[in-house]
Amino acid sequence: MNGVELSFPQRMRLERFKCAQSVDLHCHCLPGVDDGPADLEEALALCRTLVRDGFTKVIATPHQLGRWDGENFPEDVRKGVKDLQTHLDAHKIPLTILPGGEVRVDERIPKLLETDRISTLGDTKKYLLLELPSTLVMDPDLLMQHLFATGLHIVLAHCERYEFLFRNIASVEKWIEKGTILQVNAGSLTGAFGPGSQNAAWEWIRRGWISVVATDAHSLGTRRPRMTEAIDLIAERCGEEAAGRMCVINPSKLADGEELT
Numbered sequence: 001m002n003g004v005e006l007s008f009p010q011r012m013r014l015e016r017f018k019c020a021q022s023v024d025l026h027c028h029c030l031p032g033v034d035d036g037p038a039d040l041e042e043a044l045a046l047c048r049t050l051v052r053d054g055f056t057k058v059i060a061t062p063h064q065l066g067r068w069d070g071e072n073f074p075e076d077v078r079k080g081v082k083d084l085q086t087h088l089d090a091h092k093i094p095l096t097i098l099p100g101g102e103v104r105v106d107e108r109i110p111k112l113l114e115t116d117r118i119s120t121l122g123d124t125k126k127y128l129l130l131e132l133p134s135t136l137v138m139d140p141d142l143l144m145q146h147l148f149a150t151g152l153h154i155v156l157a158h159c160e161r162y163e164f165l166f167r168n169i170a171s172v173e174k175w176i177e178k179g180t181i182l183q184v185n186a187g188s189l190t191g192a193f194g195p196g197s198q199n200a201a202w203e204w205i206r207r208g209w210i211s212v213v214a215t216d217a218h219s220l221g222t223r224r225p226r227m228t229e230a231i232d233l234i235a236e237r238c239g240e241e242a243a244g245r246m247c248v249i250n251p252s253k254l255a256d257g258e259e260l261t
């Protein structure tokens, strides 16, 4: 924590789940680097909203590779995080930002990790937040096999948003068996991304496949943070323990580079 007194929603979150931190591990909060906030003013507004949504810590995960190939290198992300933290502290916004990235699948990933050209979550070198394209022209299994060989734990970003996976349930099961961690967006649970993603998210939670929920927030518009709503919905349908595990406890462990149990 950055030394500023916690807000009421943050204290409520920590008390509710008896934890020391509430982490959003997938968030586009750095100003002017990707399709997140355009400038510092928008970034600070998003951070204030994340605080109101109960978070005490956020991993900044700007897009890397794909459309942003050649941009947003780890050294840039670290600098962006440091600068944003300075502004948060100056504005007494009680939020800690860590560096990370949302990495588009790419066969160069193992080499790019070795040379510090792409980021891991919280810079721990333990977890890679991996994004697949919205339409896949090749077998996703081949892509994933390639990444399993790197020995890194893969966190599959917003797994409920890839329509091709709805028809590839067997692949998803295989990836989970190999240790892939599935992340859903809080907004998918509330229906913000349409009925297809909403149904997949809830069905995969029912199957016990989802380990973590994150906001994937980009702005204060349609892609705003919705974690409090998601927690209440999960608690109502699956119980308080499941809501705490997916939305608070597991994200905290991933941010600290710990294993999920």
Ligand SMILES: [Fe+2]
Pocket: 026, 027, 028, 102, 157, 216
């Ligand atoms: Fe994202």
